[in-house]
Amino acid sequence: MQNNKMHFSAFFGLVMLGAASVANATLPIQHWKTPSGASVLYVENHDMPMVDFKVEFAAGSSYDTRAVSGLAGMTRHLMPLGAGKMSEDQISSKLADMGVQMGGDFDRDLSAFSLRTLTSETAPAVEILASIIEQPVFDEKVLEREKSRQIAVLKDAEMNPGHLAEENFTKMLYGNHPYALQPEGTIDTVKSLTRDEMVDFYRKHYTAGREVISIVGDISRQDAEKAAAELSGHLGPDVALPAIPEVANPAAPETKMIPYPSSQSHILIGYPGVKRDDPDYFPLLVGNYVLGGGGFESRLLNEVREKRGLAYSVYSYFFPLEERGPFKVGLQTRKDQTQEALSIVMKTIDDFVKNGPTEKDLVAAKENLVGGFPLRIDSNAKILDYLGMIGFYHLPLTYLDDFTNKVNAVTVEDIRDAFARRIDPSKMVTVVVGAPGG
Numbered sequence: 001m002q003n004n005k006m007h008f009s010a011f012f013g014l015v016m017l018g019a020a021s022v023a024n025a026t027l028p029i030q031h032w033k034t035p036s037g038a039s040v041l042y043v044e045n046h047d048m049p050m051v052d053f054k055v056e057f058a059a060g061s062s063y064d065t066r067a068v069s070g071l072a073g074m075t076r077h078l079m080p081l082g083a084g085k086m087s088e089d090q091i092s093s094k095l096a097d098m099g100v101q102m103g104g105d106f107d108r109d110l111s112a113f114s115l116r117t118l119t120s121e122t123a124p125a126v127e128i129l130a131s132i133i134e135q136p137v138f139d140e141k142v143l144e145r146e147k148s149r150q151i152a153v154l155k156d157a158e159m160n161p162g163h164l165a166e167e168n169f170t171k172m173l174y175g176n177h178p179y180a181l182q183p184e185g186t187i188d189t190v191k192s193l194t195r196d197e198m199v200d201f202y203r204k205h206y207t208a209g210r211e212v213i214s215i216v217g218d219i220s221r222q223d224a225e226k227a228a229a230e231l232s233g234h235l236g237p238d239v240a241l242p243a244i245p246e247v248a249n250p251a252a253p254e255t256k257m258i259p260y261p262s263s264q265s266h267i268l269i270g271y272p273g274v275k276r277d278d279p280d281y282f283p284l285l286v287g288n289y290v291l292g293g294g295g296f297e298s299r300l301l302n303e304v305r306e307k308r309g310l311a312y313s314v315y316s317y318f319f320p321l322e323e324r325g326p327f328k329v330g331l332q333t334r335k336d337q338t339q340e341a342l343s344i345v346m347k348t349i350d351d352f353v354k355n356g357p358t359e360k361d362l363v364a365a366k367e368n369l370v371g372g373f374p375l376r377i378d379s380n381a382k383i384l385d386y387l388g389m390i391g392f393y394h395l396p397l398t399y400l401d402d403f404t405n406k407v408n409a410v411t412v413e414d415i416r417d418a419f420a421r422r423i424d425p426s427k428m429v430t431v432v433v434g435a436p437g438g
Contacts, residue, residue, distance in 0.1 A: 027377070029387065029397045030221065036208035038232035041387040041397075042215045042224045045380065049119040051217035052384045053126070055133060055231055056392050059111040059205035062178035062244050062322075068197060070150070070185015072205075075138075075198045076104070076111040077146060082139045084131035091128060100125045108179050109244075109322045110392055111205075114384070119218040126227045133206065134234040138198050147190055154187050161266045164258060165433040169268040172254055172429040173326055177247055209238035214387035216380045247272045247324040250427045257435035265338040265434040269345060271423050273327035276320040276393040280418040282406045284318055287415035289365040290357040291349070292316025292329060297364060303348045304331065310341040316349075322393070327423060335436045342430065350425040356416035370404045 030042045061072050080102065081088040095102055098121040105112040113133065117125035157163040167182055174180035185193075213228045249272055260266075274281055285293075292300040292315050304314045314331035329349065333341040357365065377383050377400060390399050 027383065027400050029390070029400075031391075031397055032225070034208065034213075034225075034229050034232045036229070036232045036235065037238070038208045038211040038213055038228065038235075039391050040213045040215065040224070040228045041391045042221065043217075043383055043387065044219070044221065044224075045216060046218050048380075049218050050380070051117055051119055051122050051215065051219045052380045053115040053117075053129065053227070053231075054112055054214040054384050054388045055114075055129070056105075056110050056112040056212040056214075056388050057206050058109065058210045058392075059201075060107050060109040061181050061183035062108045063201075063205060063241070064178070064181050064185075066181065067189065068193065069181045069189040070183075071189075071193055071197055071201055072111065073106055073183050073185065074143075074146065074150065074190070074193055075201050075205075076106050078138050078143060078198065079136040079202075080113075080132050081142050081146070082137040083128075084135040084137075086128070086131060088142065091132070094128060095125070098125060100128075102129070106183060107321075108181075108183065108325075112388065116381070122219060122223070122227065126230055130230045130234070133231060136202065138195050138202075140195055143193075143195055143198070147193060150184065150190050151187050154184060154190065157184075161260050161262055161264075161433040164260070165266040165268050165431050168256055168258065168433070169270060169328075169429065169431045170326075172256060172431065173250070173270055173272065174247065177323075178244060179247065179321070179323070179325075203236055204239045204241060206235060207238045208232040208235045211235065212388060212391035214384050214391060216384045216387065244323050249424065250429060253427050253429070255430040256432070258431070258433045260434040262434045263334060264332045265335050265341075265432050265436070267331050267333065267338070267342065267345075267430070267432050269329040269342075269349075269428055269430045271327045271428045272324040273318040274320050274422065275324055276322065276389070277395060278320065278324075280422055281318075281320065283410050283414040283418035284422065286362070286365050286369065286407055286410045287352075287357060287419055288316055288318055288327075289369060290361045290415075291352045294365060294368065297368070299348055299352060300329070300331075300345065303344050304341060308340075308344065310337050310344065314345065335434060338432060338436050342432075346425060346428075349423075349428075353419045353423050353425055356412050356419065359412060362410070362412055362415070366407055366410070369407050373404055373407075376403075 027043055032040050059072055064072050080091060099118060101116040103114045115125055115129050171180050211232055213231055215224045274284060292298045300314045300316060304310045311331040311333045316329040318327050319325040386400055
């Protein structure tokens with residue numbers, strides 16, 4: 001690991017300088033399909049001798065069932081722990097020797113692998129990543145070990161009030177929808193996971209037609225095409241799978257009070273929000289900055305913290321997914337202040353949905369969102385994440401170029417209309433862990 005740190009610390013300054021030149025210009029995103037059908041997005045940048053890759057599949061936890069909750073996540077977790085003729089130790093050792101960083105993401109929609117390498121090590125680094133993606137072995141002994149680790153994590157999580165709040169909030173918000181399934185699974189379902197189930201899940205979901213490859217950095221188009229082909233050329237054929245179902249709105253408000261031996265109440269309030277490609281996204285983004293996304297400038301923080309001292313922090317955000325991800329409001333407060341805090345939060349949300357922001361609020365929100373936009377793409381890693389999002393959710397290649405214009409075009413009436421249609425304060429779900437009296 002020390003070699004890894006030395007490789008990358010030496011180039012940190014170059015990374016930031018190189019990224020800045022990209023951030024201040026229109027990003028020339030190139031797009032193509034590999035011969036096997038994978039989608040590729042590519043930004044060429046030779047200001048630094050490094051290349052970033054991200055490979056995504058439609059293989060998130062929403063493709064689990066209740067009987068095998070945790071299967072998608074465990075499949076993703078095991079893939080780098082033995083592939084082709086390499087053991088997990090050999091993979092780790094080779095990556096460290098080359099100074100390569102490997103990571104990834106996993107959520108309800110997708111499973112992803114990321115890789116950062118010096119340009120000089122691109123070919124062998126891609127070869128290892130291709131083996132992980134195309135030839136995972138799902139070793140039985142490794143599986144049993146990782147199941148035991150996951151079960152231990154889940155047992156610890158049962159004692160965490162934040163986890164309890166999140167788990168119950170998601171179940172209440174999504175009911176029987178696949179988004180209600182916890183990405184990490186449950187103790188009972190993880191215990192019963194088998195290698196055959198993982199192999200079957202992998203075969204169905206890790207196919208070239210479900211793959212998005214993003215590439216940023218010091219690599220030519222020709223070499224990028226070669227790398228993308230290597231990362232997709234040996235995957236199996238696509239299998240027809242059902243789409244993620246639509247998300248229904250709550251039929252009635254629901255509140256769950258969960259006793260917990262703590263001095264604080266952990267509170268989550270929410271409603272189904274928006275899809276990633278939703279036309280209301282920008283009015284809701286700008287409006288939420290005023291409501292609860294703008295830190296000390298937000299309505300919620302002003303009402304709950306500044307005026308009444310009921311919480312140190314209170315926030316709200318939209319989390320778009322393939323189908324409607326959550327609109328979530330969160331805070332912690334003393335148990336004896338729980339009802340007062342809930343009352344103020346709900347009143348603030350209700351007032352905002354009915355009336356929206358003022359023109360002054362709108363100007364301030366736009367200035368902050370537009371002024372902060374360069375920071376959203378000030379590194380190759382951030383650009384890579386945006387490429388992955390654009391490719392996976394089939395957004396326009398001009399998404400980043402259009403961002404500031406879309407924000408600036410939002411009006412007060414747009415925000416009022418979007419919130420009035422999309423958020424119903426009278427039917428929100430509420431979870432309190434550490435309920436008064438508990």
